[in-house]
Amino acid sequence: MYKEFGFDTIKKKVLAYILKRTVPEFESASLDDIANIYIEGKPEVSTVPVSKDKTNAVRHALTGYAENQRGAE
Numbered sequence: 001m002y003k004e005f006g007f008d009t010i011k012k013k014v015l016a017y018i019l020k021r022t023v024p025e026f027e028s029a030s031l032d033d034i035a036n037i038y039i040e041g042k043p044e045v046s047t048v049p050v051s052k053d054k055t056n057a058v059r060h061a062l063t064g065y066a067e068n069q070r071g072a073e
Contacts, residue, residue, distance in 0.1 A: 011043040012036070 016034035019026045026034055 008042050009035075011045050012039050015039055015043055015045075 012035040013031065016031045016039060019034055019038075020029065020031060026038070029038070
């Protein structure tokens with residue numbers, strides 16, 4: 001199934017569902033509209049950290065991020 005639709009398309013559909021259920025501005029939009037119109041480009045899931053001061057980090061600097069976080073726990 002993943003190969004038929006493409007993994008990025010599946011990511012967009014999951015993100016569309018989350019947006020529709022959690023963000024009031026998307027409540028009345030259809031899932032297809034959210035996935036195909038409002039979510040632009042390629043979704044970056046699990047590639048950009050959401051911790052404070054980390055969201056604008058340079059991508060190549062993220063390679064050791066997960067390992068550093070595990071050590072901080």
